[in-house]
Amino acid sequence: MAATKNKSKVEKTIVLSIMLIGGILVSIPFIWMISSSFKPESEVLAIPPTIIPDNPTIENYINLFTNMNFAVYLRNTIIIVLFSFLGLLFNAMAGYGFAKYDFNGKEKLFYVVLATMMIPGQVTMIPVYLILNYMGLTNTMAGIILPGLAVAFSIFLFRQFMTTIPNDLLEAARLDGAGEFFIFFRLVMPIAKPIFAVQGILTFIAGWNSFLWPLIIANDESLYTLSVGLSLLQGQYANNYALQMAGAAFMVVPIIIIFAFFQKYIVEGFTMSGLK
Structure with missing residues (x-):
């Protein structure tokens, strides 16, 4: 022994x-x-x-906001993150609909949603750009935000979680006279807190790191995000490594802090959603 x-x-x-x-x-x-x-x-x-x-x-951080437009980049990034959370709510509603409602073509439509997860994002960028250009939304904040509101993986994750919610609980609420929106916001959302937590974290990270699409759709520097601003910083101040490190730290540290505090929710959310 x-x-x-x-x-x-x-x-x-x-x-x-x-x-x-x-x-x-x-x-x-x-x-x-x-x-x-x-x-x-x-x-x-x-x-x-x-x-x-x-x-x-702290002169390097001061220079980011005085000599560069990092205040503008930060504002744009925060706007994208906030609207991404609005898209998160829409994705949750879609996942709830796939999980708890019966309608014609439900399974086929869900398979289509899953199929879009197999398509690389780079493949759809040109068609999406042409559609937005036809609508006059290129070089606008709306053009940056709209394509990211619906996320197939987010819908799938919400659907997987919400299938575990007992139907009897929802039927009991309907028998008591509760409407569908009341059931979703007052009953389903509190139960789905774990998956909202994990999706909220992933949504924040994706919105905060948004780079390629804002770079493609926006020609005006006033619409650039922090990631795009950081790439400009590396080009304009290629020899000023201290300033580049300040920009990178300003970009990365918030994500590290959020991930450090909420990483357990990511594991719990994936586990409770049936993803092993």
Whole structure:
């Protein structure tokens, strides 16, 4: 027994050591990015390198908002994120409809939704662009937002979760005189909090990182997002690494914080939705 316990402790120690070393290696680029964002430009490439800045400064972050249009980029990104949450509500309604309503062609329509998940987004960009151009929505915020309101994967995930809600519960609410919207907002949504949490996190990350579509659809710099602004920063200030690190940190740190606090909901949401 003692030998078995000692062997188990050794195995745990080895596994923990490997995980610790792996975690440190993965964290080094992020630590270097955040550290460099507070360094003067002359210190970023100093030899030997410094992890903790000798002369810390927030001048790089100030320059992002004074010399660059990061305030505009941040505003546009927040607008996209907020409307993405509106699309999340529509996706939840669609998932609820597929899960709890019976109508002609329900299964076929759902298979069509699933089939769109197999099509790479790059394939549909040109047709979507042509449609929006015909509608006069290119180079507008509406043109950036509209294509992202309906997400097949989100509909699928909501549908998978909402099939687990007992039909008897919904029928009891209808017998008590509750309307369909009342049932959805006051009964279904509270039950579906786990899946709303995970989808909310994924929606925020997708909206915050939006890059390719805003770059394609918008010609006016006043419509650019943070990701597009960061790419412009790398082009215009290619030799100012401190400023680039500040822009990257400003872009990445909010996502890291949100993911660190809510990662358990992502695992729970996928598990409760039947995805293993």
